[in-house]
Amino acid sequence: MTSILPAVTAPEVPAQRTAVPADRPGGLPRPPERLRSSRSDLLLCGLLLVAILVVQAWNIADYPTLSDDEGTYLAQAWAVQQGRGLAHYTYWYDHPPLGWVQIALLSWIPSAVSPGSMNVGSMRAVMLVVSGVSAVLVYVLGRRLSLPRWAAGLGMVLFGLSPLAVVLQREIFLDNIAVMWLLLAFCLAASPSRHLWHHFGAGLAAAAAVLTKETMLVVLPALFVTMWRHSHRDTRKFALTGAVTACVLIGFSYPLFALLKGELLPGAGHVSLWDGIKYQMSRPGSGFILNTSSGSYGVLHSWLYYDRVLPLGGLAGALLLIVTWRWSVTARALAGPALAVAILAAVALRPNGYLPAMYVIGALPFLALVLAGGTASVAHAVLRRRRATGERRHVTGLRYALAAALALVAGAYVVPHWYDGDRTALTADANRPYRQASAWLGTRVEDPAHTRVLVDDALWLDLVHAGYRPGLGAIWFYKADLDPAVTKTMPHGWRDIDYVVASPTVRRDARDLPNVKAAIRHSEPVAVFGTGADRIEIRQVRTAAAGGAR
Structure with missing residues (x-):
């Protein structure tokens, strides 16, 4: 290893130059290397974060209706806190335990101060930490993918204030925590400084996401596409190899845990990881998502009941970015999130797959980013100036007017629907x-x-x-x-x-x-x-x- 390190670290120097490297995807302008040094970014992100946390915190214990899954994860976290093992009953490898171990850590202080408050309604407050971190990471990722400041802010708003997001991000779901780790992995993969440790860290964060909720595994190809496009060509092999190695080694800690407990394979008198995997793979499907009589269609309908803008607009944005990939700088910058949306949509469209209600949580940040990116791409096309000097001013004025009209039309549709949905979340008492x-x-x-x-x-x-x-x-x-x-x-x-x-x-x-x-x-x-x-x-x-x- 000592003979390799000098060769690995040497190419880091060109990556720090202010000029755009030749291998930067699509000739993208370099985003701010340190967002914390940009007052405009900090101010916008901070204001949006306050708005998101206020909306998500208000009435959080009373809406939406408590779910059995929330109670299960919190009860398992309580068992960890009490030293009763990994679950309040026999742990049977339904999910990796890292998710509720994190819930146990998040809820440790409030449960220590008031043990009787350790119930689902009150402990939903700990999810505000996860939602807040995830919202900031969406903004950071948008900026690192070269979105303009307003588009990154739009992505953050879509992710944090959509009625669908408000409802699902309030609930104590493993998916919400896994998404936080996944976003961290994408932010590290798209780091403008492109240090090798950033890519190793992305692999570790990806492993944490999978060990929190194993369904995040399907998004990893999009993560590695992002890492490939944003890594330096001279260190790309080392970066990707290190990231994959870190992810795999940490991921294998789960079957190793089962092996050391003698529970990797089925046997008399104990549960096994193999039985858990077999159950997850063989559980009855909920039907085709577009079949109106299927359970999957009912899940889709419940998502669209809360919000049509983010799911449908995000899918349209992903399609637009994929179609325009060859000639759009924004499309190439958002190749990773667009691929994530495409993969998640393809999995949901399986003819007889199982589609849980929280599945869409894994898609929310990518839907938000591609919708914001698609909006930025359209805005750029509309506002692009002509080269002919004589008609520049007139055409630019018309295009700004057209952009303003489109923004007003979109706002006239979105704002009333979001207002009704968020008002329900802020006032209804479902519990x-x-x-x-x-x-x-x-x-x-x-x-x-x-x-x-x-x-x-x-x-x-x-x-x-x-x-x-x-x-x-x-x-x-x-x-x-x-x-x-x-x-x-x-x-x-x-x-x-x-x-x-x-x-x-x-x-x-x-x-x-x-x-x-x-x-x-x-x-x-x-x-x-x-x-x-x-x-x-x-x-x-x-x-x-x-x-x-x-």
Whole structure:
């Protein structure tokens, strides 16, 4: 290695010149090497960051509706904090654990100050840190990809203030944390100074993204395209080799962890990484996304319900950049984000793939950047001056007027829709039934320590703080059928259950869980909170020796 280092570091000198290197993609102008030294960039980014954090923080605990996935990740983070292992139940390699380890670190101080506040609603506040960092990284990446200041700011606004982004970035999802690491990797890959350690760091950040949420793996080709285009030609091989090596070695720590625990391959009496991968690869698909009767179409419809501008405009922007790649400087600069959008769209368009609601989170920053980049490309074409001196002033005036008219038309469409969507996020209370159910279970059950309740993970920590025994009293409903460590404590099956908290998630998934289904069928509601499909029923099992209500 010592004989290689001088050859690697020597080419760094030309990369520091102020002149544009000959190998800079498309002859792009050099973006600011240090954004922190640009007052205009700092001021614009800072103002936009404050606006994004205010909108995302306002009413964050009450909207959107709590999800079981949020509760699962937070409960797993609580288990890490309490030294109970990697999960509050048997860890079965559903996702790599790095994601909720980070949540545990983020929520450590607030949970230490107020242990009872360790629930989904209040702990959503920790996601503001992730959202804020990601929003800044979107701006930094836009500038490093040679977007003008206004276009980088537009990308930051699209990413942080779209109603779709506000709703999803508030929730405690692993995807949000993974996107932060992925954006860091892209920023390092596009670093204007092009030091080798930046590319190694990009590989490490990419590995952290994948170990946070494994679906980020599909975006890595776009990351390496960005690294290829922004690396110095004399050190490109070393840079890419170092980045790939760093990413692979860190990524392999996960199967190595399973191997050291004796859980890499299936065997009697333990879970395995292979079974987890097999489950993820064989889980039932949700249908073709354009088939109106499929579950995937329902997911797409839910995204477009919140915002059509960012998903559809981003796809249009990516298509525009791909089509104009050969003669557009902006298109060549944004080749990486455009490729990321194309890959994610292709994966979503699989004929019978599984499409979760949070899948779009991984696409949000790239949709925002390509939409902003496409807007910048169109603006540049509209405002480009003619070479003929005699008609320059007249044509330029007309084009500025046309650009202003287009901006007004776009604003007239976007602003009302975004205003309605963000106003809902700032004012609606979707979680009142959850708070009421939590209060009832905490005050109306006489002996929580000896009462067994099936509940979804959105309420699991609330019950633990109310005195129910973790895993024995408060039982995540899936585990009553799927975890042998829990089922062996239920020798009489559903008859050993006292209450079922029938939330929409529990009612939906109970059809495939015999114990849960039987407990609901042999129970009667003693309290109902909310109405319609979103109601939460607290049902007492009729044959159980329940602690009773006061």
